[in-house]
Amino acid sequence: MGAICARNPILGRKTSMTTVQASEPATDTRYKTQRLMSTVGAGILMMLMSVGIGFGFTVQVGMERFGVGATQYSIWMSAFQLSCALSYSAIGALARRFPVRNIVIVAGLLATASMTGMAFAPTFLWLSIGAVFFGIGFAGCGIVTANALISQWHTHGRTGTVFGFVASGVGVGGFVWGLIFPPVVSSGGFTGTMLLIALIVFICSVVNALVLVRSAPATPLILTPEPAGHRNQRKAALAGLGVVVALLVASSFIFALEGGWPLVMAAVLQSNGISLTTAGLMISLWALVAIVAKPILGHISDRVGMLPLFILLAIIFIVSLPGMALFGHLGEWVYFVLIPVVSLAMGVNGVVLPLVVLRSVGRSAFPQVYGFTLTAVSLAVAISLPLWGLSRDLTGSYNAAMICAGFAGVAGLALLYVARSVGRKKSAPTDEDDLSGAYVGASKSE
Structure with missing residues (x-):
C-alpha cells in the first residue's frame, strides 16, 4: 500500500490519498x-x-x-x-x-x-x-x-x-x-x-x-490525513528536486554534444576516402545494431545495476569515435568494427537518460523533467553541428571533433551519475514515487 498527498477541496487543507490494492491489475488480461x-x-x-x-x-x-x-x-x-x-x-x-x-x-x-x-x-x-x-x-x-x-x-x-x-x-x-x-x-x-x-x-x-x-x-484512492512526519519527508524531497533537475539537464547537454554524429556520419565517412556505397552499408550497419543495442543497455541496467553500465558506457565513449579518429587510417575494417560500438553509445538518450530521470525524480515528475533534458539534448546537437563543420574547415578532417565528442560523452556521463546519486538521496523517502507529493513511510512495511 502506498500513499500520495492531495489538497482536499472540501476541507481546504492537505490530506493524503492512500492507494487501495484490492486486486493486482497486472494480472488482469x-x-x-x-x-x-x-x-x-x-x-x-x-x-x-x-x-x-x-x-x-x-x-x-x-x-x-x-x-x-x-x-x-x-x-x-x-x-x-x-x-x-x-x-x-x-x-x-x-x-x-x-x-x-x-x-x-x-x-x-x-x-x-x-x-x-x-x-x-x-x-x-x-x-x-x-x-x-x-x-x-x-x-x-x-x-x-x-x-x-x-x-x-x-x-x-x-x-x-x-x-x-x-x-x-x-x-x-x-x-x-x-x-x-x-x-x-x-x-x-x-x-x-x-x-x-x-x-x-x-x-x-x-x-x-x-x-x-x-x-x-x-489507481483507486481514499482520502486520509497525512502524518506530520510524512509531510516533512515530502517537503525535504521537493527541496532537492531543483538541484537534481539542474544536474540532469547539464549532463544531458554535455554528453549530447556527440549527438550530431548521425547527421554528419555520411560526410565523415566520405571525407575519409570511403565510397558512397560502402558508407551506405556502414550507415545500415549502424541502424541495425541500434535495434539490438538499446535492449542490451536496458537489460544490463536491470540485471547488474547502473554503476557497471556507466563504466561500460564510459569505455564505449572513449573507444568509439576517438578510436575511429586515431586508427581509421588503418583501413575500412576499423569503421566496420567501431560503428556498432557507436550505436551503443547513442543508446544513452533513449535508454539510460530516461531511466536515470525516472529513478531520480519519480514517475509523476518524469514527463516534464525528461522534457527538460531533451531540450538540452536538442540544443546541444544544434550547437555541435557547426562545430563538426568547423573542425573540417580548420584541420581538413573531422578527427578533432570526433575526439572531443567522445570525451564530452564521458564528462556528461560522470555528471549524469552524480545527478542520479543526488536524486536517489533526495527521493529516498519516496522510493521513486511521486515527488510532487508522494510518501511511503510506514505503509511500505505493511
Missing part, C-alpha cells in the same frame, strides 16, 4: 493487453525519431527547387530542431495533465499538416516557417510521449529492458527509411519526399494513437 498495445505504440512513436533521415535526401533536390546553397538550405532544419527543443518541456508538462493518447493525436495532426504545407511551399521562407510548426508537432509525437507511456504502464523491475526495446524503434525506423526514401526521391523529387514524410508521421502518430495507444488506468 485486459490490463496486460492494453499495456502490450501501448508498449508497441510507444515503439512506433520512437520510429518517428529517425524519420529525419529523409531530410538529408532532400538537400540536393531542395537546393534546386528553391535556388539556394547548402548552408542556406540547412536553415529550415535548424529551425525545426530548435522548435523541437523549445517544445519538449511543454509537451512533458502536458503529459502530466492530459492523456498521452490525446497529445499524440493533436501533435500528429499538426505535424502532418505542417509537413504537407512544406511540400508545396512556394518560397524558402514559407518552408522555414512550416518547419517551426512541424517541430512543435513532432515534439509531441516522439520520444517524450513514448517514454511517458512506458513510465506509466511499466512499474515493475524490468523497466530498463522495456525502455531498451522501445528505444530500438529508432534503429528499425532508420533501417526502413533508408530503404524507401532513395526511390521516392528519384521519382517524386522534393514534393514527393516531403509528402512521404507527412504520410509516415500521420501513420506513426495519429493512426498509431487511435489503434494502439491507451492511457494507464488510475
Whole structure:
C-alpha cells in the first residue's frame, strides 16, 4: 500500500490519498493487453525519431527547387530542431495533465499538416516557417510521449529492458527509411519526399494513437490525513528536486554534444576516402545494431545495476569515435568494427537518460523533467553541428571533433551519475514515487 498527498477541496487543507490494492491489475488480461498495445505504440512513436533521415535526401533536390546553397538550405532544419527543443518541456508538462493518447493525436495532426504545407511551399521562407510548426508537432509525437507511456504502464523491475526495446524503434525506423526514401526521391523529387514524410508521421502518430495507444488506468484512492512526519519527508524531497533537475539537464547537454554524429556520419565517412556505397552499408550497419543495442543497455541496467553500465558506457565513449579518429587510417575494417560500438553509445538518450530521470525524480515528475533534458539534448546537437563543420574547415578532417565528442560523452556521463546519486538521496523517502507529493513511510512495511 502506498500513499500520495492531495489538497482536499472540501476541507481546504492537505490530506493524503492512500492507494487501495484490492486486486493486482497486472494480472488482469485486459490490463496486460492494453499495456502490450501501448508498449508497441510507444515503439512506433520512437520510429518517428529517425524519420529525419529523409531530410538529408532532400538537400540536393531542395537546393534546386528553391535556388539556394547548402548552408542556406540547412536553415529550415535548424529551425525545426530548435522548435523541437523549445517544445519538449511543454509537451512533458502536458503529459502530466492530459492523456498521452490525446497529445499524440493533436501533435500528429499538426505535424502532418505542417509537413504537407512544406511540400508545396512556394518560397524558402514559407518552408522555414512550416518547419517551426512541424517541430512543435513532432515534439509531441516522439520520444517524450513514448517514454511517458512506458513510465506509466511499466512499474515493475524490468523497466530498463522495456525502455531498451522501445528505444530500438529508432534503429528499425532508420533501417526502413533508408530503404524507401532513395526511390521516392528519384521519382517524386522534393514534393514527393516531403509528402512521404507527412504520410509516415500521420501513420506513426495519429493512426498509431487511435489503434494502439491507451492511457494507464488510475489507481483507486481514499482520502486520509497525512502524518506530520510524512509531510516533512515530502517537503525535504521537493527541496532537492531543483538541484537534481539542474544536474540532469547539464549532463544531458554535455554528453549530447556527440549527438550530431548521425547527421554528419555520411560526410565523415566520405571525407575519409570511403565510397558512397560502402558508407551506405556502414550507415545500415549502424541502424541495425541500434535495434539490438538499446535492449542490451536496458537489460544490463536491470540485471547488474547502473554503476557497471556507466563504466561500460564510459569505455564505449572513449573507444568509439576517438578510436575511429586515431586508427581509421588503418583501413575500412576499423569503421566496420567501431560503428556498432557507436550505436551503443547513442543508446544513452533513449535508454539510460530516461531511466536515470525516472529513478531520480519519480514517475509523476518524469514527463516534464525528461522534457527538460531533451531540450538540452536538442540544443546541444544544434550547437555541435557547426562545430563538426568547423573542425573540417580548420584541420581538413573531422578527427578533432570526433575526439572531443567522445570525451564530452564521458564528462556528461560522470555528471549524469552524480545527478542520479543526488536524486536517489533526495527521493529516498519516496522510493521513486511521486515527488510532487508522494510518501511511503510506514505503509511500505505493511
